[in-house]
Amino acid sequence: MTGSTRPPSKFLAAIAQIQEMIKTDRLQSGDKIPSERELSDRLSIGRSSVREALRALELLGLIETRRGEGTYLRDFNNHQLVPLIGAFIFDGDPSKEDVRDVKAILELGCLAILSRKSGADFTRPESSFEQQIEAADNKLLRNIWKIIADYAGSEPDNERLKELLAAAKQIQYLKHQ
């Protein structure tokens, strides 16, 4: 027994180091990252392991690979994630109804944040939802919304939003503790 803790797998190490490299070198969306062979050299990790890391990041939509050219950092418009996860969790695609509800919920929440910011008597502004989401200034919310909206289609669906808003207004919250 050496007492040495098992080192993290090369695969995870590669992901971490690639992330670190991106951060250190201040790489932006669209920038090229080093080739697999160079990464393998620089990180002293076999190319297979580097590839496993890159494939995983690719599946997450974080990078994009172009055969014959290289690997590029990608903007966060995650195409793969929701369908992929959906396919695993549900037996197939998530119900369209569910997706629309979740989208409306996020938008309702966005409006609630804006309302909280600007005080009482908040009126739904006229701007597009992209703008409202930006105004809410919550990156996590924005990104989740983007994923869902991408999947649901970005037609407004004001009806559903109004419906949920009306429902929300009926909620009597019990204070108790």
Next chain:
Amino acid sequence: MTGSTRPPSKFLAAIAQIQEMIKTDRLQSGDKIPSERELSDRLSIGRSSVREALRALELLGLIETRRGEGTYLRDFNNHQLVPLIGAFIFDGDPSKEDVRDVKAILELGCLAILSRKSGADFTRPESSFEQQIEAADNKLLRNIWKIIADYAGSEPDNERLKELLAAAKQIQYLKHQ
């Protein structure tokens, strides 16, 4: 120009086929999936490519691998996803405030769905949020909530929820079109 469309990469094909296999064989969480070598054989895909697919699925939190034992289907409590994506999108972790807001938003939305179902004058029920999320019967909502709650910690945070609910009640929705 042969006109032949480029076949999807073996890597993606492997993911698809593994998913298909899981579905066909009705594998549940905790079940073991075939070994890498067997998958390689059955799918006629090199072990490297199978591994790339498995690593990606592992990073997504969909499977779990245990050296010396095998690969197992995992319950969907995605540890990796949010931190990983967070690390890429934000420069580091998403703001705690943001995470708490999104969690509250999802819970507010859950209540709104329940309210819509049970008609007017809905009172926030006493049961735990797990139960309420289940009652809302929206798997997508449930799973997103699980991810966020896992990250935020599952302490109730009723204050934030009430705050957003109050804000939502102030929203005057403009009908126009």
Next chain:
DNA sequence: GCTCTTAGGTGGTCTGACCACACAATTCCC
């Protein structure tokens, strides 16, 4: 100048070889 060829670099894939580990069957000793 322009086109065509060529060389080099890149990702995509496969194979074979090890290692580290976990489990079960087997053997061995008492």
Next chain:
DNA sequence: GGGAATTGTGTGGTCAGACCACCTAAGAGC
């Protein structure tokens, strides 16, 4: 016989090398 040590087999983890398909740019030829 029963328990402990050994071995065998299967698994994931990793690496190195070899091709292939593809893209780009530099060079050759006109």
